[in-house]
Amino acid sequence: MGRAPCCEKMGLKRGPWTEEEDRILVAHIERHGHSNWRALPKQAGLLRCGKSCRLRWINYLRPDVKRGNFTGEEEDAIIQLHAMLGNRWSMIAAKLPGRTDNEIKNVWNTHLKKRLESCKPSGQPQAGKTGAPKRKANKPAAVPVASAAPEGPTSHPVSSPEQSLSTSSASDDSVDNTGSFSSEEFQVDESFWSETLAMTTVDSSGSGMESSGDTFGADSASPSSSNDEMDFWVRLFMQAGDLQSLSQI
DNA sequence: AAGCTTGCCAACCGCAAACGC
DNA sequence: GGCGTTTGCGGTTGGCAAGCT
Structure with missing residues (x-):
């Protein structure tokens, strides 16, 4: 302005x-x-x-823009996605029907980042904050491991929804220091993203979320239900778990 | 009540990728 | 393949409102 x-x-x-x-x-x-x-x-x-x-x-x-406060589920999704994608707001937005990258960016900077920082030891760099290269369009695979798997033990790139911050007001510590996922244990590589994102877009069962490219088209379908969203996350986490197991073989 | 501080969010800018010739 | 234009993205700014002193 x-x-x-x-x-x-x-x-x-x-x-x-x-x-x-x-x-x-x-x-x-x-x-x-x-x-x-x-x-x-x-x-x-x-x-x-x-x-x-x-x-x-x-x-x-846009007619499909959702106004109003973010739900706990949406905030959880942002936190999880940010841990994996870094500041790729447009990609995060593509996974949150009705939300814009600008809105998500604002919510992250004003609420979520602070919340996250408040529950981690000082000196821990923010996930993806600096690591993500600026705009590698349509290339989720370009997520560098460093940003995908933040170095601090407090960050859980992929954790179950129950572990997410918005549901852990009394248990911020659980987000924590026990480190059930360390950066060594969990690394997201290119194939993970190719497969995972493909899974969400080409899901023949129709239960996946919309494809990232069309989600926000003015004439796109109405947003998927929250059940679908949860389904998406369950699949994502399961997929991540599978890949981890494989990588240990 | 007035002044100051802080938080929120709409909108802007610059850069880089994508596109078309 | 080179070049100019357009589009899309992420970072940043600043006005406004609410809260605080």
Whole structure:
């Protein structure tokens, strides 16, 4: 909001969107779609840059965007995914129907990160905070082991939902120091992600979550049920467990 | 009641990948 | 294959509201 303007110099508007602008953008996208963000504002008669329109649509105006507080399950999912993926917000968002990367990023930075830090010994670096390379699009396999399996014993890249933070207010210690999963014990490699993500997208039973690419399409299906979400996590954890066993052979 | 601090979140920027010619 | 343009992503900022002194 207060940086060097990129739109202002072209006479374009910046800052908070008005209801009128929202209406115009939604109406235009409903009628013509958004094949070309750059041309869209001009066609719609908006004094905004395409980037701004895109962001507004994705983060706020899309019909499938879920508003309101995050549920415990969603927070757990974010924590787990962040432990494995690092700051790949778009990938995390793809696994949380109705949530945007921006929203997840905000929740992480304002709530979850602090919560996580408060229950780990000082000096422990945050999972994936620095390790993840910036934007390796569509390449979950690129998750470096270092970020996928945080070094501290307090982080559990893959733990059961019961171990998750939001359900452990009285047992933060359990998240803990016992280290049932150490970085040596659990390492996520490329094949893990290829297989795991493929499993979630191609799941023929139909119980998997949506594919990461289509989850948020304006015309995508409605969000999956929480049962499906739980199913996803159960499968993910089981898969992780299987791979661990195999790696020890 | 007023001033100050802190937390939240919408929106912006820069960079890099993807795309098209 | 090279180059310019567009899109998407992650990091960061700053306005506002709530809480605190």
